[in-house]
Amino acid sequence: MRIAYGVMGYGRGHAVRSAAALAALAAEHEITVFAGGDAYEVLSPRFPTVRIPTLGYVYNDRGTYSVPRTLARNLAPLTDVLLAGAGREQVEREFRRRRIELVISDSEAWTHRAAMKLGLPRIGYDHVGIIAYCKPHFPPELRLAGARDAHAYRLLMGVPQRILISSFYPAEPAYPQVRLVGPMLREAVLRTKASEGEFLLAYFNKGEHQYSASLDRTLRQLERPVVIYGTPHRGVSDNLEFRAPSDEGFVRDLAACRAVIATAGSQLIGEAIHFGKPILALPEDAFEQRLNAWMVERLGIGLRGDRRRLAPADVDRFMGDYDRYRSNMSRQARDGRAEAIAALRQFIDELGGRRHGHRRMRRRTPAVTERVQRVALGV
Numbered sequence: 108m109r110i111a112y113g114v115m116g117y118g119r120g121h122a123v124r125s126a127a128a129l130a131a132l133a134a135e136h137e138i139t140v141f142a143g144g145d146a147y148e149v150l151s152p153r154f155p156t157v158r159i160p161t162l163g164y165v166y167n168d169r170g171t172y173s174v175p176r177t178l179a180r181n182l183a184p185l186t187d188v189l190l191a192g193a194g195r196e197q198v199e200r201e202f203r204r205r206r207i208e209l210v211i212s213d214s215e216a217w218t219h220r221a222a223m224k225l226g227l228p229r230i231g232y233d234h235v236g237i238i239a240y241c242k243p244h245f246p247p248e249l250r251l252a253g254a255r256d257a258h259a260y261r262l263l264m265g266v267p268q269r270i271l272i273s274s275f276y277p278a279e280p281a282y283p284q285v286r287l288v289g290p291m292l293r294e295a296v297l298r299t300k301a302s303e304g305e306f307l308l309a310y311f312n313k314g315e316h317q318y319s320a321s322l323d324r325t326l327r328q329l330e331r332p333v334v335i336y337g338t339p340h341r342g343v344s345d346n347l348e349f350r351a352p353s354d355e356g357f358v359r360d361l362a363a364c365r366a367v368i369a370t371a372g373s374q375l376i377g378e379a380i381h382f383g384k385p386i387l388a389l390p391e392d393a394f395e396q397r398l399n400a401w402m403v404e405r406l407g408i409g410l411r412g413d414r415r416r417l418a419p420a421d422v423d424r425f426m427g428d429y430d431r432y433r434s435n436m437s438r439q440a441r442d443g444r445a446e447a448i449a450a451l452r453q454f455i456d457e458l459g460g461r462r463h464g465h466r467r468m469r470r471r472t473p474a475v476t477e478r479v480q481r482v483a484l485g486v
Contacts, residue, residue, distance in 0.1 A: 108136045108137070108208050108209060108455060108459050109136070109137045109139075109205060109206050109207050109208045109209075110132065110136050110137065110138050110139070110207065110208065110209050110210070110211060110455070111139050111140075111141055111201075111202060111205070111207045111209075111210045111211070111218055111222075112125065112128075112129060112132075112138055112139070112140050112141065112210075112211045112212070112213075112218075113140075113141045113142070113159075113210065113211070113212035113213065113215030113217065113218025113219065114140060114141070114142040114146040114150060114212075114213045114214075114215055115142075115146060115161065115162075115213055115214035115215045115233075116142050116143035116144025116145055116146040116147060116159075116161030116163070116215075117144055117145065117161060117162065117163040117164070118145055118312045118313070118372065119145050119146075119149055119312065120234075120312070120372040120373065120374035120375065121146055121213045121214060121215075121233065122142070122145060122146035122149035122150050123149070123293060123354075123374050124213065124233075124234075124273060124291045124374050125140075125146070125150070125213050125232075126149065126150060126153065126293065127291050127292070127293050127294065127444055127447075128211075128232065128291065128447060128448060128451060129150070129153075129154055130294070131448045132211075132448075132451065132455075133154065135452075136455070137205075138154060138155070139154075139155050139156070139157060139201070139205055139207070140154045140155065140156040140157070141156070141157045141159050141198060141201070141215065141217065141218050142156055142157075142158070142159065142161075142215070143158055143159045143160055143161035144161040144163060146161075157198075157201055159194060159197070159198055159215075159217050159218075160184045160187060160188070160194040160217060161184070162181050162184055162185070162216065163180070163181070164177050164313075164391075164393070165177045165179075165180045166313065166316035166317075188216045188217050188220050188263070189220070189263075191220075191224070194217060195217055195220055195221055195224075198217045198218060198220075198221040199221045199224060199225060202221055202222070202225055202227070203225070207225075207227060208227065208459065209227060209228050209229075209230070209455060209458055209459060210222040210227050210228070210229045210230070211229075211230045211231075211232055211451070212229065212230070212231055212232070212233075212264070212267075213232055213233045214233040214235050214236075214264070216263050216264060219231075219263070219264045219265060219267070220265075223265055228268050228269075228458035228459075229265075229267035229268055229269075230267055230268070230269045230270070230271065230451065230454050230455070230458070231264065231267040231269070231270045231271065232270075232271040232272075232273070232447070232451065233272070233273070234272065234273050234274055234373040234374075234395070235260060235395055236260070236270055236272045236285075237272050237274050237278050237287075238253060238256055238257045238260060238394070238395060238398070239256075239257045239260035239261050239264070240261075240266070240270050240272065240280065240281055240282050240285050241272070241278035241279060241280055241281055241285065241287075242278070242279045242280070242281045243257070244278050244279070245398060246401055249394065249397060249398060249401065252394045252397075253394060253398065255394075256394045256395070266282065267284075268284060268458055269284050269286075269454040269457070269458065270282065270284055270285045270286070271286055271288065271447060271450050271451065271454070272285065272286070272287045272288070273287075273288055273289070273290055273291045273373070273377075273443050273447060274287055274288075274289070274290070274373065275289070275290050275373060275376050275377040275380055275402070275439065275441075276402045276405075276406060276439075286450055288443035288446035288447045288450060289377070289441030289442055289443030289446060290373070290374065290376075290377020290378065290380070290381070290441065290442070290443050291374070291377070291443055291444050291447050292377065292378065292381055292442050292443070292444050293354075293358070293378075295354060295355055295358045296358055296361075296362075296378050296381060296382075297442070297444070299358050299359060299362045299382075300362065301362045301363075301382040301383055301384075302362065302363045303363075303365065304363045304364055304365055305331060305332065305365055306331060306332040306333060306334055306360075306363075306364055306365060307329070307331055307332070307333045307334070307364060307365055307366055307367070307368055307422075308333075308334050308336075308360050308361055308364035308366075308367050308368070308369075308384070309326065309333050309334065309335040309336070309337075309367075309368045309369060310335075310336045310337050310357075310367070310368075310369040310370065310375060311335075311336075311337040311338060311369065311370055311389075311414075312337060312370045312372055312391070313337070313370075313391075314335075314336075314337035314338035314339070315338065315339050317337075317370065317391075317414060318335075318337070318338040318340075319414070319415065321415070321416075321417075322414055322415075322417060323347075325417050325418055325419055325422070326346075326347055326368075327345050327346060327347060328419045329346065329419060329422055330346075331346065331365070332346050332347075332348065333346060333347050333348070333368075334348050334350060334360050334364070335347060335348065335349050335350065336350055336352065336357055336360075337352075358378075361378060361379065361382055361384065362382050364384060365384075365426075365429075366384055366385045366386070366387065366425070366426065366429065366432075367379045367384050367385070367386045367387065367409075368386075368387045368389065368412075368422070369386065369387075369388065369389065370388075370389055370390060370391055370396060370414075371388040371389065371390035371391070371396040371397070371399040371400040371403065372396065372399070373395075373399055376388070376399060376403060377443075380408060380436055380439050380440050380441075381440055381442070383433060383436040383437070383440070384436075385408060385409045385410075385425070385428075385429055385432035385433060385436070386403050386408060386409035386410075386432075387409055387410050387412050387421075387422065387425045388400035388403045388404075388409055388410070388411055388412065389412050389413065389414035389417065390411070400412075406435065406439055407431065407432065407435040408432050408435050408436055408439055409425070409432055410424070410425045410428070410432075412425070
């Protein structure tokens with residue numbers, strides 16, 4: 108079957124989750140990835156990929172989101188995707204040219220909208236859908252923001268015929284076509300054995316903006332080594348070691364660290380749970396990450412923090428509860444990869460059969476060659 112797989116381009120988490128599913132589906136179907144931004148850089152060396160626009164945040168000099176700059180940066184792409192501008196027309200042309208029969212999307216608006224225009228069946232597969240397609244499960248301080256983002260997400264993405272949500276915490280579906288699975292663990296994670304080192308692993312998904320001088324001072328005052336990913340810095344300085352992006356290297360360090368200090372992306376949290384690594388979650392200002400950090404604390408597997416005000420005492424308090432967090436990890440660990448791939452195969456069969464009047468026959472395609480959004484912004 109000819110499938111378009113859309114991947115939101117902001118950050119690497121969407122691409123990491125999608126890559127595991129793509130590897131399985133590409134052996135059975137003709138897959139074309141549609142992605143921009145960080146996702147394009149991650150996926151284009153491995154799969155046939157069409158570059159498309161993407162939504163994203165713009166930071167100010169304090170390392171936080173700038174509302175006016177973000178609105179200005181996203182006005183043109185939002186207009187494009189909602190009103191069928193040049194970018195969306197490009198996606199529709201590619202769908203027609205490649206004779207796409209079904210669309211899977213990880214929070215990617217252009218592929219959702221193009222599929223709706225062309226009458227193609229859609230499968231939504233992401234984590235953000237837990238906000239839009241499950242019953243509200245937000246703490247009081249986040250209820251208004253949650254309702255706003257859920258409405259915006261449904262407005263932008265619609266309600267697909269099938270919805271698969273990968274999540275490290277449970278929620279109750281609000282639509283009959285919703286299915287929840289555990290975190291989508293990559294092959295590198297599954298084949299790596301956990302150990303318990305003494306160093307802390309720090310990760311920032313937009314470290315060029317998020318890694319501030321005050322955060323640097325805090326980490327230098329710790330009495331432990333800290334390995335840091337996601338910043339432009341490289342090399343060893345005092346107790347800090349700044350490393351370049353590396354999927355395999357990051358997984359090895361995640362498996363071997365004592366605990367994790369990081370922005371609150373769902374993919375990283377799921378992988379940290381798998382390895383039994385307590386999490387000090389420093390969320391971005393976005394609602395999804397704030398909810399993820401709240402759930403980390405509620406599940407008893409870590410602590411919420413504020414990277415702009417983080418002090419050594421906060422890290423000491425986090426590490427002081429290390430044993431409790433570790434003991435709770437095993438109850439939350441779940442590998443959703445097999446569940447997710449089985450569900451995607453079932454959904455493809457159901458939607459493919461409905462479109463063509465018969466159940467498709469799986470076929471193996473030739474080997475893939477080397478060259479082969481988050482949400483409508485709630486600001």
